[in-house]
Amino acid sequence: MNRADFLKGTSLFLIGMMGSGKSTTGRSLAQRLGYRFMDTDQLIEQATGTTVADIFATQGEAAFRALETQVLAQVSAYTRLVVATGGGVVLARQNWSYLHHGAVVWLDPSLELLQQRLAQDTHRPLIQGENGLQKLQTLMNQRQHLYEQADVRVPVEAGDSVEVVGDRVLDLLRQRLRPERQPALPDRDTN
Numbered sequence: 001m002n003r004a005d006f007l008k009g010t011s012l013f014l015i016g017m018m019g020s021g022k023s024t025t026g027r028s029l030a031q032r033l034g035y036r037f038m039d040t041d042q043l044i045e046q047a048t049g050t051t052v053a054d055i056f057a058t059q060g061e062a063a064f065r066a067l068e069t070q071v072l073a074q075v076s077a078y079t080r081l082v083v084a085t086g087g088g089v090v091l092a093r094q095n096w097s098y099l100h101h102g103a104v105v106w107l108d109p110s111l112e113l114l115q116q117r118l119a120q121d122t123h124r125p126l127i128q129g130e131n132g133l134q135k136l137q138t139l140m141n142q143r144q145h146l147y148e149q150a151d152v153r154v155p156v157e158a159g160d161s162v163e164v165v166g167d168r169v170l171d172l173l174r175q176r177l178r179p180e181r182q183p184a185l186p187d188r189d190t191n
Contacts, residue, residue: 006173006174006177006178007033007103007173007177009079009080010079010102010103010177011035011076011078011079011080011081011082011083011101011102011103012026012029012035012081012082012083012102012103012105012169012173013076013083013085013099013101013102013103013104013105014026014082014083014084014085014105014107015085015087015089015090015099015104015105015106015107015147015150016087016106016107016108016109016147017087017109017114017136017139017140017143017147018086018087018114018136019109019114020087020107020108020109020114020156021107021109021156021162021165022039022084022085022107023039023084024162025084025107025162025165025166025169026039026082026083026084027082027084028162028163028166029082029166029169029170030081030082032166033080033082034080035080035081035082036078036080036081036082037081037082037083037084038075038081038082038083038084039083039084040068040071040072040075040083040084040085040086040089041084041086043071043075044064044067044068044071047067047071048067052064052086055067061088065088065091065092068085068086068088068089068092068095069092069094069095069098072085072089072095072098072099073098075098076098076099076101076102077101079102081102083102085099087139087143088139088143090143090146090147090149091143091146096149103151103152103173103176103177104149104150104151104152105150105151105152105154105169105172105173106147106148106150106152106153106154107154107156107165107169108147108153108154108155108156109155109156109157109158110157110158111136111137111140113156113157113158114136114140115136116158151173151176152169152172152173152176153172154168154169154172155168
């Protein structure tokens, strides 16, 4: 039996903060599962012919979020996908209706690990400029209660390989999606 037969073709939607490893983990999981991988930010960039950072700079966050919802609506119609979403996808209530077309997986590294991963990143518009790390903390505070609505929360530790995180995702999903077993009834002697 395939390690992920329990998914029965259910798509996986990876949510979490920027730098949590959604794209890296998503690519690896898709390959392991024989699924297709999609990254909503990349799909937006392909559709618009510009970068996410440029969309934020020229059109603003609201325009980007509208594009993100459109892309999510389109990909949610398919099965057997692993979808890496943008960190703010959870902010729009409408997006949850699309996310729930599959299993929602929250990749959850510590704030310290996110800071390490993003310290030299110059492509994330929401944490650019002065006080980037303080902005990251604010974003985490604003979004954490939304991330907690995921089907599973997957802790990500410093030093975890992509394979270890993928194993953790599949193990937690297996536990969450397994039908509850009913306790066996004792045999009764009819004499």
